[in-house]
Amino acid sequence: MTLSPLRVDFVSIQVKESAFDPAQEKAQIEALANTIADLGGLINIPVVKRITIDEYELVSGYLEYYAYRKAREINTRLSEQIEVFVSDSKNQSAIQKQLEILQAVEDIKATQSTKPITASSSETDLRIKNIESSIRKNQEAIVEAIDQLKIELMQEIAAQLPKPIPPLEAFNRILEPEIAYKVQRKLEFLGAGKAKKAVELLQEISRDKKHKSFQSFAEVVDALKVPQKKSAPRKLISDQKMLALIDRWSS
Structure with a gap:
């Protein structure tokens, strides 16, 4: 059995x-x-x-x-x-x-x-243990609730923080003042004058109704050209400098 x-x-x-x-x-x-x-x-x-x-x-x-x-x-x-x-x-x-x-x-x-224990004393001991257990569980529940509130607060703060904008998207949203300012600041390693000129040129291109969103950085480089009277258009930013800008973007 x-x-x-x-x-x-x-x-x-x-x-x-x-x-x-x-x-x-x-x-x-x-x-x-x-x-x-x-x-x-x-x-x-x-x-x-x-x-x-x-x-x-x-x-x-x-x-x-x-x-x-x-x-x-x-x-x-x-x-x-x-x-x-x-x-x-x-x-x-x-x-x-x-x-x-x-x-x-x-x-x-x-x-x-x-050591006989009377029913009343045994009952009292159990009640004390039950109260202690209840207090401990309440404390654990409070700590858990506080931790959850912290998580929710951090998530709320994170949701309110401005999300990073990829550089190509920034070029396509250059008409937005805050983004234009950021792009200009990031381009200042070319020189303040070139940075300002590049932003103005991108804004001018974006205002053109025929303009379509940039699909690649090569298109941006090609668009950032300044006409010259007696020579070919001058690039405001080279391919190498564009790569440098992309590397600097998140910093």
Whole structure:
């Protein structure tokens, strides 16, 4: 005979009348529930018996059952399934004997304890632990909320910061004052006069209704030419200087 735990839906377990009163064991239930929520699972496995193919009745582990139910309220990420031992016609007698022995051991421990704890003091200790656990969880929730607010604030600030404009896009939006100023500043390594002339020429080209957006830097270089009376048009910027501008753009 072998006994292995089975994972079943928590809602599939029915609880009929028993000597266990969850109202009287509220502090114990909450204390165990806090540890289940922290650990993410239950150590002591309840025993159930099968009613139908997917329905069960609780046989043993009432404290664990109610504590797990409470833990799911505390930690919503807990699994909707719980591990149980299923009592059937083959193992029912052996399981019952083991439960009786375990209960007898617990009874002996209770009567032989050298430092008996009164019900009231035990209840008080559990309530204190529950309060401490509640305070700790509230603190963790506050810290988590603050961290989330920081993330949202940083995202909001980042969204409001001006996004970097690629150089080719800047040439195509040269009529916008802020962009024109940036382009001129970036071109000043050619000389202040050339930088100003280049921006003015690009703006003049952009105002032409026949002008289409630049598709490459080569087109920009070709457009930035100043007519000469007795010679070929003079380039305001060479291919090498355009590459230098692209390298400087993000700095």
